[in-house]
Amino acid sequence: MAPTPCVEGGEHWSNGNSVDLEESARMIENFIRDGVGGIALCGTTGECAALLWEEKLAFVDTALRVARHRVPIFAGATSLGTKETVRQMRAFRDLGAEGAFVGLPLWQTPTIENSVRWFEDLSEATPDMAIMVYSNAMFFKSIFPRPFWEGVAKRARTVITNKITSPAITQDLEEIVRLTGDRISYLPNDPAAYDAWKRVGSKIRGVWSTSSSMGPEPVVALSAAINANDEARIQEIVADLRSVPSFMPPRKEGEESKFPELNVQAEKARFRAAGYIKCGPSRAPYLYDDMPDDWKTHAEANGKGWAEMRKKYMKAAVSA
Numbered sequence: 001m002a003p004t005p006c007v008e009g010g011e012h013w014s015n016g017n018s019v020d021l022e023e024s025a026r027m028i029e030n031f032i033r034d035g036v037g038g039i040a041l042c043g044t045t046g047e048c049a050a051l052l053w054e055e056k057l058a059f060v061d062t063a064l065r066v067a068r069h070r071v072p073i074f075a076g077a078t079s080l081g082t083k084e085t086v087r088q089m090r091a092f093r094d095l096g097a098e099g100a101f102v103g104l105p106l107w108q109t110p111t112i113e114n115s116v117r118w119f120e121d122l123s124e125a126t127p128d129m130a131i132m133v134y135s136n137a138m139f140f141k142s143i144f145p146r147p148f149w150e151g152v153a154k155r156a157r158t159v160i161t162n163k164i165t166s167p168a169i170t171q172d173l174e175e176i177v178r179l180t181g182d183r184i185s186y187l188p189n190d191p192a193a194y195d196a197w198k199r200v201g202s203k204i205r206g207v208w209s210t211s212s213s214m215g216p217e218p219v220v221a222l223s224a225a226i227n228a229n230d231e232a233r234i235q236e237i238v239a240d241l242r243s244v245p246s247f248m249p250p251r252k253e254g255e256e257s258k259f260p261e262l263n264v265q266a267e268k269a270r271f272r273a274a275g276y277i278k279c280g281p282s283r284a285p286y287l288y289d290d291m292p293d294d295w296k297t298h299a300e301a302n303g304k305g306w307a308e309m310r311k312k313y314m315k316a317a318v319s320a
Contacts, residue, residue, distance in 0.1 A: 006280030028066040035220035042076025050283035072098035103134035116151035123158040133162035153180035161185040214274030214306040217313035247302035273303025
């Protein structure tokens, strides 16, 4: 789940050409060189809400030109409505994107039927393009329960995978996978991979990760261990991932998480601290200065901690 690199000064609303295309090209090449098996663009961390359409198009085009179909690219096409998302998906398909990365329309609270029909319509409109469902309960006003996945599996034939960030999927994972697992590949987040693998085994074929933007080698090793069904290795890698300081300060009792308010800023701050990508500043309206000092401190500690932990996996990759 890649960021969209930003030129210095590009955080201001007046900059209509904020994407650092040179760094974007370097980022994609380095991801592929270091073993990433697929790349999703223009999600939340990819600042989909802060980019002009022309910027998204140039960014996705650059990524596709560099990738040259060596790994699948899922281009982010979430919008306020069906017609706009179809327009974006078709444009990305015409550029050569293998897939689209799509959440739910961001206006009315969707019903289950409305949510299923959304993906059914997208499948009908672009039958030659795979879809990754961005099932993020925090942003899309849905918990993505089992009836949603049953409906999508039956009616939206191009949906092939999803990013698990919904409590409903986590709580009901075994039954959802039993009903739809041969149709849809469910990707847990990297630290949650061991628990998901223990519950549904080989139905878990990989993970999603934003942390890979600090250097993907540990996550690449985790995916390899999952596909080899190597429990001891999975446990070892997840322990290493969890040894890195959190990029979020601990919450006080009764306090709600501020992550929904600070997602983009915190992610880009830790990426900058790790130094793998020159991701640049976060764009308006979600600016780094919005972050409290303790969030800034934790983001920097997380990025530096990941960079140190990553060295173990870089050595392993070289020796292999």
